[in-house]
Amino acid sequence: MLTLGEMLQASLWSRSLSPEQLRRVESEIITRQIPAGGFVCRKGEPVEHWVGVIDGLVKMTNLSADGKPTTFTGLPTGGWFGEGSLFKEEPRRYDVVALRNSHVAYMPKSTFNRLLDTSIEFNRFLLVQLNERLGQFIAMVEYDRLLEPDARVARSLAAMFNPHLYPGIGPQLQISQEEIGYLAGLSRQRANAGKTERIAVWGTVIGGALYFLFAAVPIYLTYSATLVDPAMTSELLAQDAQLVLPAFVKTHLPFYAQIIFYGALLSVIMSTASGTLLAPSVTISENIIKEFMPHHRMSQKTLLWITRSVVVAFTLLVVVYSLWSLQSETSIHQMVANAYKVTLACAFVPLVAGLYWKRASNTGAALSIALGFVVWIAMEFIAPDAALPPHFAGLIASAMGMLAGSQKRLEGRLKSGVGFFYNRG
Known part of the structure; x- marks a missing residue:
């Protein structure tokens, strides 16, 4: 980890300063440790310092009116901004956020102005710095408009090796997939995608095919049981259909195959359990609770504690549901089917409309989820055995909610358009 003195020695503007001037500058600079997710400086605050990254990685970012973040550039070790x-002499127009734990230097405005008045090399450095930064932002606009995501990732990484803007970066850059995604304006998954779009597409297709292939293995084994030992299969079907597969494996498969089967079974149970707890917990913490925070942000520490709390809450709910299922003698198949009813009644329509319908709105999604859930639960109590299953009734209500909620948005647009032309007339 670099120290302030080492960072100043590596800075191009400090090479013309005398040892005494450099010591004075170093004594006047304030340093701070900024945790990952913390603010180095905030939009709208008075600008009282010239800021440098002693060690770490920060990003210059801003938020749109609806809370969508955009990243202007990354600032690695050795960069000043x-x-x-x-x-x-205006309030800062952007936020600077640490992508990892970073050591940051704050040079007071008075020190900056003194160097500006007394050092020709410092002035020359600032001219080149501003020119390099201008070129960087012009290139960024060009990349966003003309280049594909893969090229944008490559250009974002290449920009980190500018010898003038970031003299302390060195020949290697330690950076994570998530940080690359932030700097390139892409998701972590897209930043880590295949080398080409064709590879990414075929990787998804092959992965999906293998998923179905392995999911069908228990079906093949159960069908084999009906052929190999029909008497045992008929007897177990009369008692409990869930016993057919384990009894067939125990009775007719060799020992090594039993080890493979039960090992895979334990793996599936653990994977399903972790997915059941972690997936909704992360979704609720990241996509719901975080959206209600100021500026749609929270520190990584706060997000971690909220996620842990949601995991504990979901664990308790799953335990209660499991105990209820034992009391009501609900089968595994029925429990899985019940779980997918939630997705069908509440999530299917908002997801599909968000992907394929341009007029879908947040209001429509919220109304879709609410109506789907209410109608589904109500029908489960009122008419659980009706010709139209309760979750299909919830699906229809969810679709109606999406249409109604998005229609309100369209009406609002029409009204604003009519008012605009009316006022002009």
């Missing part, structure tokens, strides 16, 4: 805001 904020000189433009100091020149203009």
Whole structure:
């Protein structure tokens, strides 16, 4: 990890300073440790410092009116920024957030102005710095408009090796997939996708085919049981159909095959259990609770504690549901079917509409989820054995909610358009 003194020695602007001037500058600089997700500086605050990254990685970012973040650039070890805001003497127009634990230097405005008045090399450095930064942002606009995601990732990484802007980066860059996604304006999954779109597509297709193939193995084994030992199969079907497969494996398969089967079974149970707990917990923490936070943000520590709390809450709910299922003698098949009723009644329509319908809105999604859930639960109590299953009634209500909620949005647009032309007339 670099120290402030080592970072100053590596900075291009400090090479013309005398040892005494450099010691004075170093003594006036304030350093802070910024945790991952913490703010190095905030939008709208007075600009009182020129800021440098001693060690770590930060991003210059901003939020749209609806809370969508955008990243302007990444600032690795050795980079300095904020000189433009100091020149203009205006509030800062962007946030700077640490992508990892970072050691940051804050040079006071008075020190910056003294160097500006007394050092020709410092002025020359700032001219080149502003020119490099301008070129970087012009190139960024070009990349976003003309390049595919793969090329944008490559260009974002290449920009980190600018010898003038980031002299302390060195020949290697330690960076995670998530950080690459932030800097390139892509998701972590897209940043880690295949080398080409064709590879990414075929990887998905092959993975899906293998998923179905392995999921069908228990079906093949159970069908084999009906052929190999029909008497045992008929007897177990009369008692409990769930016993057919384990009894067939125990009776007719060799010992090594039993080890493979029961090992795979335990793996499936553990994987399903972890997915049942972690997937909804992360979704609720990241996509729901976080959206209600100021500026749709929270520190990584807070997000971790919220996720842990949601995991505990979901664990308790799953335990209660399991105990209820034991009391009501619900089979595994019925429990899985019940779980997918929630997805069908509440989530299917918002997901499909969000992907394929341009007029879908947040209001429509919220109304879709609410109506689907209410109608589904109500029908489970009122008419659980009706010709139309309760979860299909919930699906229909969910679709109606999406249409109604999005229609309100369209009406609002029409009204605003009519009012605009009416006012002009």
